[in-house]
Structure formats: structure tokens, C-alpha cells
Amino acid sequence: MEFHFAKQLFVEYLQIEKNASPYTIKFYQEDMESFFSFLQSEGINKLDSINYQVVRLFLTVLYKQNLSRKSVSRKISSLRSFFNYLEREGKVTSNPFLHVTLPKAEMKVPDFFYTQELEKLFDVSDLTTSLGQRNLALIELFYATGIRVSECIGVTVNDLDFGLNTILVYGKGRKERYIPFGGFAERALVRYIEEGREQLLSKSKTTTDVLFLNAKGMPLTTKGIAYIFDNMVKQAALTVDIHPHKLRHTFATHMLNEGADLRVVQELLGHEHLSTTQIYTHVTKDRLRNIYMNSHPRAKSRE
Missing domain, CATH: 1.10.443.10 (Intergrase catalytic core)
Incomplete structure (x- = not known):
């Protein structure tokens, strides 16, 4: 399974089965592309080569980019859903994001008008x-x-x-x-x-x-x-x-x-x-x- 072909299958699943909005799909695509770019930089070109250690290294790269905890959580959630789909379809044997802990969200009071x-x-x-x-x-x-x-x-x-x-x-x-x-x-x-x-x-x-x-x-x-x-x-x-x-x-x-x-x-x-x-x-x-x-x-x- 090539990365971009897997992404195309997942996007079709979001559009047809999940009826996801264009905004949701856009964010999923951005998160997958971010992960694929990281994999290419590490010389990884097979989905079945991705394990928990690879994911931990990816998270280290994200934190070095000074991303907010909310942004990191979204990427993890997106990629976990992506690999859940691939595992369900028999394209991978396990989900490497399954046991990754989401960073605690920053508790911000929503901005509102008086x-x-x-x-x-x-x-x-x-x-x-x-x-x-x-x-x-x-x-x-x-x-x-x-x-x-x-x-x-x-x-x-x-x-x-x-x-x-x-x-x-x-x-x-x-x-x-x-x-x-x-x-x-x-x-x-x-x-x-x-x-x-x-x-x-x-x-x-x-x-x-x-x-x-x-x-x-x-x-x-x-x-x-x-x-x-x-x-x-x-x-x-x-x-x-x-x-x-x-x-x-x-x-x-x-x-x-x-x-x-x-x-x-x-x-x-x-x-x-x-x-x-x-x-x-x-x-x-x-x-x-x-x-x-x-x-x-x-x-x-x-x-």
C-alpha cells in the first residue's frame, strides 16, 4: 500500500460513509500529509514498517515545532482514525497510534461578547x-x-x-x-x-x-x-x-x-x-x- 493511495481510500471513506464536512476532510488530509512527509524524511516507504517507535519519533518532531497541545492532539486523533480504517480493511496488521496518549488540552475560557x-x-x-x-x-x-x-x-x-x-x-x-x-x-x-x-x-x-x-x-x-x-x-x-x-x-x-x-x-x-x-x-x-x-x-x- 502506497501512502497516497491509502490516503485516497480513507478520504473516500470519510466522504461516502462518514459524510464528513469539507473542513473535516481538509484537516485529515493536512495531518496525513504531515505524517507522510516525516516518513519520507526517515526513509520509510511502507505502511507496515510503521511501529510505535516510529510514532514516538514523529511526536518528538511535532513537539520541537512548538505546536500547541491542541494541534498535536488533533494530529494524533486524525492518524489514529486513519490507521483504524486501514486495520479494519486489512491493509495493516495493527494501529501504531492506538496506545499513544493524547496530551492534556489547555483549558482556555472561550472568548465571548458582553x-x-x-x-x-x-x-x-x-x-x-x-x-x-x-x-x-x-x-x-x-x-x-x-x-x-x-x-x-x-x-x-x-x-x-x-x-x-x-x-x-x-x-x-x-x-x-x-x-x-x-x-x-x-x-x-x-x-x-x-x-x-x-x-x-x-x-x-x-x-x-x-x-x-x-x-x-x-x-x-x-x-x-x-x-x-x-x-x-x-x-x-x-x-x-x-x-x-x-x-x-x-x-x-x-x-x-x-x-x-x-x-x-x-x-x-x-x-x-x-x-x-x-x-x-x-x-x-x-x-x-x-x-x-x-x-x-x-x-x-x-x-
Whole structure:
């Protein structure tokens, strides 16, 4: 089995059987290519020549590159899955990554927006224009549902149910989930669909049921959404970074800080494991102070 032929088989397996997203496949390919380059540098050209000692040497090379523990863990997980597939198909006799311990992940508090920062972002859109209506609907939907950017670009008009105020989202592995949204998002979406989207769609010679369109009437891309959010931050004169995933972090943080059940948030976010959702259980300083002031018997002085 040649390396690149094995990679091609695995990619086809990810696409057909696992229904993996293009982003997932891209990362798998990068991790495999990194490992293959290392093997070539060591003069190893057969899959069955790879053993635990070879893997340990590869890990040493990774750590010398000063990669984060998260990056190293991802590479190990990718390659472990790759060799699991090869072993299952009878292409190798064992998985050399099977007993490699994943480095402990760095516990970082997810970056999120405070309410005051969000309000400024909600106020910058010019609702007399089609693009302004689209931008407000976009940021309201992200904050209302916590969807991923890869999920957002696939949303169609028919995925919205304004009778129940829910949106149908296709997550990782094309798993379906319904997410409710509130009044602010509803008003922004209805205005955009009835006015702004129609104006944008008229600029294109094709028809599409994709919800969010660019200035030419074509479906928005992930880069397009990032560009829109960057401009909104500049217009709001905020000195903060913004990316679609930060709004997802904000959704989860605000939900949990207001008392939402952890498993409910897990389902809304489409997380397979509860441990993934638990990174959002940090408490903001404002929330911590309010809990203390309302709970401690002697927090408030008596008049």
C-alpha cells in the first residue's frame, strides 16, 4: 500500500460513509500529509514498517515545532482514525497510534461578547438597505441559535419555520437538529426575506433557496460572513475581535449564565459529547458578583 493511495481510500471513506464536512476532510488530509512527509524524511516507504517507535519519533518532531497541545492532539486523533480504517480493511496488521496518549488540552475560557458589545453590533446596520437588513438578520441568527458558520451557509429559506420560530440545521455528519429563535431574530429575518433578500436575488441571473446572499445575489461563503462581521465591528468602533464562532461561544455562555440546563445547551449546539459543552460553564465576573450579592446573608448592609 502506497501512502497516497491509502490516503485516497480513507478520504473516500470519510466522504461516502462518514459524510464528513469539507473542513473535516481538509484537516485529515493536512495531518496525513504531515505524517507522510516525516516518513519520507526517515526513509520509510511502507505502511507496515510503521511501529510505535516510529510514532514516538514523529511526536518528538511535532513537539520541537512548538505546536500547541491542541494541534498535536488533533494530529494524533486524525492518524489514529486513519490507521483504524486501514486495520479494519486489512491493509495493516495493527494501529501504531492506538496506545499513544493524547496530551492534556489547555483549558482556555472561550472568548465571548458582553451584552453591551453585542448591542453596538446590533445597532450598526442600515435597515434602509438590503445589505443592512441581511447583516442584522445574520448576526441575530448567529446569536439566537449558536449555529456554526458551516451550518449557516447551508440554511435555506425553507429551513425556517416562523409558525414555531425554529430553524432546521444540518450539523456535522449531516445530523439534523431543530433550534428555536426569539422575537428579535424573527423580526430581522422576516424583514430581510421579504425585502432585502428579494432585492439581492434580483441581481443574480440564477435562483437559489439559500437564505443568505452576497451583494451579487449569490450564496454567501464563510469568508463572506467573516468579512461582514469584520466591517460591523469597525462600524461599531469596537476594539474586539469577531468571528462567527465567537458568537457561538457567546450564545452558549449567555444561556448557561442565565440558568439554562447544560444538556439542553449541548443539544442546541449539536455537541456529541457533554464534555465539549462544559467549556462554557465559566462564569462572568458580573454574574459571579450578582450571585454573591443575592445569595450571601451578609452581602448587603442593612440600613
